[in-house]
Amino acid sequence: MKLTRQEWLKLRVPLIIFALALIFITVFVSVAENHKNVVKSGLGAQKNQLAQAQQKYRTSGHEKETIVKYLPLYQALVNDGFIGEERRIEWVDSLRTIHQKNKFFKINYSIASQEDYKPTFPLNAGTFKPKHSLMKLELSMLHEGDLLTLINALDAEETTPFILRDCELTRLVQSIPNTFSPNMQAKCELDWLTMHEPQESKP
Known part of the structure; x- marks a missing residue:
């Protein structure tokens, strides 16, 4: 259509x-x-x-x-001083206290600058930074037991943990026999260990 x-x-x-x-x-x-x-x-x-x-x-x-x-x-x-800044004064005070308490002959010491700690064993510290300060000790002894007494006393003190590296013992020749004087000398090295907390990020 x-x-x-x-x-x-x-x-x-x-x-x-x-x-x-x-x-x-x-x-x-x-x-x-x-x-x-x-x-x-x-x-x-x-x-x-x-x-x-x-x-x-x-x-x-x-x-x-x-x-x-x-x-x-x-x-x-x-x-205990394991986390935070190192406490050298407390370490020295502990040595003096142990020295006086046990009536050791003589203790000489030196503490090196604090450094990063790189252990020989696996350590998962997370964000913490392990540090150590090397201390060298010289101890005049009547016998070997004095060294064990010193190490055990340090371990018993509420101070920073430490690791004993090594000790060298030397027998001394007495100039005057049958006198109360040191018969041995120990030279030891130990590490005082601390963990530094991670630095907070600044805004």
């Missing part, structure tokens, strides 16, 4: 309205779909934030338990 010109003119307005309606529907559907994607993406981000917050909460709880568990031990190591 062929439409006349007048009939086409009558249909022009409805056709234009129909075309505009199609365009509007298409735009509306596109906007609605885009809004749906935005909402979905925002919901996913909120879920991720919630999961991260829950993980941080669980982690903070675990860290709190760890701190509560190990804080007394950590504080004890700080009090």
